[in-house]
Amino acid sequence: MTSTPSHRFSRRSVVLAALTLGSAGLLPATARAATGGGAPGGRGGFTVPEITPCAGWGAREPSEDVVVLAARPERIIVHHTATANVTDYSRERAHALARAVQTYHMDMQGWIDTGQHFTVSRGAFVLEGRHNSLSTLGAGDELVRAAHCVGQNSVAIGIETEGTYTSEEPPTAQFAALADLCAHVCRQYGVPASEIYGHRDFNSTACPGDRLYALLPKLRQDVARRLGDDLGVPVPRRPAHLPADWAADPEAVARALTEYLPEGLLGPALPR
Numbered sequence: 001m002t003s004t005p006s007h008r009f010s011r012r013s014v015v016l017a018a019l020t021l022g023s024a025g026l027l028p029a030t031a032r033a034a035t036g037g038g039a040p041g042g043r044g045g046f047t048v049p050e051i052t053p054c055a056g057w058g059a060r061e062p063s064e065d066v067v068v069l070a071a072r073p074e075r076i077i078v079h080h081t082a083t084a085n086v087t088d089y090s091r092e093r094a095h096a097l098a099r100a101v102q103t104y105h106m107d108m109q110g111w112i113d114t115g116q117h118f119t120v121s122r123g124a125f126v127l128e129g130r131h132n133s134l135s136t137l138g139a140g141d142e143l144v145r146a147a148h149c150v151g152q153n154s155v156a157i158g159i160e161t162e163g164t165y166t167s168e169e170p171p172t173a174q175f176a177a178l179a180d181l182c183a184h185v186c187r188q189y190g191v192p193a194s195e196i197y198g199h200r201d202f203n204s205t206a207c208p209g210d211r212l213y214a215l216l217p218k219l220r221q222d223v224a225r226r227l228g229d230d231l232g233v234p235v236p237r238r239p240a241h242l243p244a245d246w247a248a249d250p251e252a253v254a255r256a257l258t259e260y261l262p263e264g265l266l267g268p269a270l271p272r
């Protein structure tokens with residue numbers, strides 16, 4: 001995640017969120033176990049993931065109307081949340097994460113709503129991030145303007161992967177859910193599997209972590225396979241059109257990359 005920094009810092013809301021999260025459930029079941037493998041219906045050899053809408057995880061209303069663009073995204077950008085690699089794989093934890101991220105983005109970053117379009121929890125639950133992301137994905141011809149990657153927010157779907165993947169890989173079920181979600185997004189919008197990137201391809205950030213970034217070629221292959229395309233996925237080139245503000249003021253962009261959830265909002269932070 002990234003974007004213009006804001007100074008609307010609300011310590012009280014963070015404390016409240018932390019207290020709320022402290023009571024999150026600890027059910028051991030993962031998303032796949034809980035949903036029996038997700039909703040059937042994939043045509044290209046994958047299951048369309050069950051995506052919990054904002055109303056399902058207790059989202060607040062956006063502070064202003066989200067902007068819906070009459071355009072399809074050109075690519076997908078994968079992030080990690082840089083939060084602890086918890087072993088609580090429950091639905092409750094996934095919902096708590098979604099609420100904490102929204103609280104951080106709205107109350108501390110000053111954004112109108114959650115920054116990213118979708119979130120994949122450690123337990124492989126998939127959730128809507130910014131409002132209207134799910135309905136526009138379903139229609140396949142519109143895109144919600146987001147706040148997850150400087151210069152890409154009007155052209156790229158942003159997916160947050162719960163965890164810190166600098167020295168660990170994501171759990172197998174989570175990675176599979178990420179691939180299912182990417183395949184669904186690709187099919188709905190006509191995005192080729194080769195157009196899946198990591199946040200660091202566009203901004204100066206460690207996101208999505210060395211280990212998850214190293215898995216992106218596999219992710220592209222897995223998504224291509226799900227889409228029925230076994231012709232091989234070309235290695236994508238680093239996009240040439242880096243954001244204009246990158247060249248103009250790289251330090252300003254670096255300062256804007258405050259995507260990490262503060263310690264205490266969702267358990268102890270891990271080293272970056």
Ligand SMILES: [Zn+2]
Pocket residue numbers: 001002078079080148199205207208259
């Ligand atoms: Zn990121």
